[in-house]
Amino acid sequence: MSTAIPWRVATVVGTRDETPTARTLVLDVPGWPGHLAGQHLDVRLTADDGYSTQRSYSVASAGVPLELMVQRVEDGEVSPYLTGSLEPGDRFELRGPVGRWFVWRPRDTAPVLLVAGGSGVVPLRAVLQARRTAGSTVPVHLVCSVRSPADAVYADELAEPGEGVDVAWVHTRSAPPDDPRPAGRIARADLDVPGFSPADEPLCLVCGPTGFVETVADHLVALGHPAAAIRTERFGPTG
Amino acid sequence: MPIISKGFRGRPGGRDPELPPGQYRTTDFPVLSTGPSPHVDPDRWSLTLVTEAGETSTWDRQALLALPQERPTVDIHCVTKWSKFGTSWRGVSLDTLLDGVSTAASFVKVASYGGYTTNLPLEDLRGGRAWVVHEFDGRPLTPEHGGPVRLLVPHLYFWKSAKWVRELQLLTQDEPGFWETNGYHDYGDPWREQRYQGD
Numbered sequence: 001m002s003t004a005i006p007w008r009v010a011t012v013v014g015t016r017d018e019t020p021t022a023r024t025l026v027l028d029v030p031g032w033p034g035h036l037a038g039q040h041l042d043v044r045l046t047a048d049d050g051y052s053t054q055r056s057y058s059v060a061s062a063g064v065p066l067e068l069m070v071q072r073v074e075d076g077e078v079s080p081y082l083t084g085s086l087e088p089g090d091r092f093e094l095r096g097p098v099g100r101w102f103v104w105r106p107r108d109t110a111p112v113l114l115v116a117g118g119s120g121v122v123p124l125r126a127v128l129q130a131r132r133t134a135g136s137t138v139p140v141h142l143v144c145s146v147r148s149p150a151d152a153v154y155a156d157e158l159a160e161p162g163e164g165v166d167v168a169w170v171h172t173r174s175a176p177p178d179d180p181r182p183a184g185r186i187a188r189a190d191l192d193v194p195g196f197s198p199a200d201e202p203l204c205l206v207c208g209p210t211g212f213v214e215t216v217a218d219h220l221v222a223l224g225h226p227a228a229a230i231r232t233e234r235f236g237p238t239g
Numbered sequence: 240m241p242i243i244s245k246g247f248r249g250r251p252g253g254r255d256p257e258l259p260p261g262q263y264r265t266t267d268f269p270v271l272s273t274g275p276s277p278h279v280d281p282d283r284w285s286l287t288l289v290t291e292a293g294e295t296s297t298w299d300r301q302a303l304l305a306l307p308q309e310r311p312t313v314d315i316h317c318v319t320k321w322s323k324f325g326t327s328w329r330g331v332s333l334d335t336l337l338d339g340v341s342t343a344a345s346f347v348k349v350a351s352y353g354g355y356t357t358n359l360p361l362e363d364l365r366g367g368r369a370w371v372v373h374e375f376d377g378r379p380l381t382p383e384h385g386g387p388v389r390l391l392v393p394h395l396y397f398w399k400s401a402k403w404v405r406e407l408q409l410l411t412q413d414e415p416g417f418w419e420t421n422g423y424h425d426y427g428d429p430w431r432e433q434r435y436q437g438d
Binding site: 002003004005007009042044045046047048050051052053054055056077078081085090091092093098099100101102210213214217218220221227228230231232234 | 241242243244245246247248249250253254261262263269270271272273274275276277319320353354383417421422434435436437438
């Protein structure tokens with residue numbers, strides 16, 4: 001029997017607003033054992049009457065300090081707290097890392113096709129960081145689907161993703177005027193990318209809301225990618 | 240000793256005694272899967288039960304529908320923290336499928352179309368606590384929720400309720416399934432918060 005993953009104390013060392021409703025928390029977690037890009041962790045909040053509740057969040061960074069990005073749900077229980085009153089020096093508990101399936105390992109040599117719907121970009125951003133940290137040169141193509149340019153998170157850093165990484169934006173409701181791609185939901189053509197075809201045997205990591213993930217995974221299967229090469233993670237706002 | 244999160248109050252509804260520890264209630268029906276949803280033609284679907292002696296029983300959709308149907312209404316609990324109360328399903332009790340099957344097995348390995356697997360003690364499939372279901376909320380089960388037929392074992396975390404179920408293999412020794420070899424708990428009782436290995 002292995003020992004349980006322990007709860008650790010996280011201290012907020014910084015916060016950063018990504019969009020009007022999404023905030024990054026930068027955390028110092030003494031004893032954190034390290035994690036793989038794509039893994040998640042559990043956050044536990046405890047009220048002064050002893051009531052506690054938990055939520056899962058993907059880790060947004062490849063290393064430490066840990067970063068989480070929390071999307072605020074207006075009538076939520078946890079996300080308004082994490083995106084609202086929390087400030088540097090405040091503490092809460094977390095444990096992890098969890099999940100060994102939706103991950104990218106620095107030793108992986110296959111090209112990587114990353115597909116993000118909305119805030120589903122969070123664990124995929126950790127993949128880009130891990131690749132850079134490891135000095136990996138595997139080709140990466142990231143497709144980010146967002147409603148409008150204002151909904152894009154990490155837009156500045158994704159504008160300069162580094163050598164060997166391409167980032168393509170899919171705007172579902174309103175595209176910038178200079179974008180040759182008209183606004184519209186993600187289509188099979190958005191995923192048919194030279195260098196990332198089934199013959200190139202890429203690893204496909206898809207993260208986003210349920211409907212988005214189902215649509216993209218079906219498109220990838222239709223393009224000829226084997227189901228075993230398509231790893232999915234649901235990522236939606238949690239209260 | 241848990242640390243208090245300054246200013247965190249929680250919601251009155253969070254203190255619901257019907258919620259297992261660490262869970263929150265949702266009215267949504269989130270989907271968790273590891274890859275593309277297999278689209279299995281209901282007319283080509285079948286479920287095979289294999290005993291430890293290698294004896295098999297197979298049901299196709301018609302055979303399943305010919306068995307006594309039950310309509311369980313149950314609470315379900317996902318290891319990713321959401322719980323959904325009062326979900327209603329239609330299908331066949333595992334007691335019915337196991338009736339007359341001669342076995343000394345203690346464990347079951349469940350296999351799905353698409354390659355997913357999970358493991359349970361055989362005892363947990365008996366006693367009116369487990370079903371194979373083909374309807375949710377009065378409608379045929381959709382692929383993303385495990386259609387045409389999925390397992391339903393609501394007293395364990397929901398990853399045990401394998402979608403797109405294809406085979407039940409009775410075993411004398413426990414064999415961990417997909418999530419159980421990827422860091423998740425072997426048994427998965429939400430009331431004892433058995434989320435991960437070692438919990």
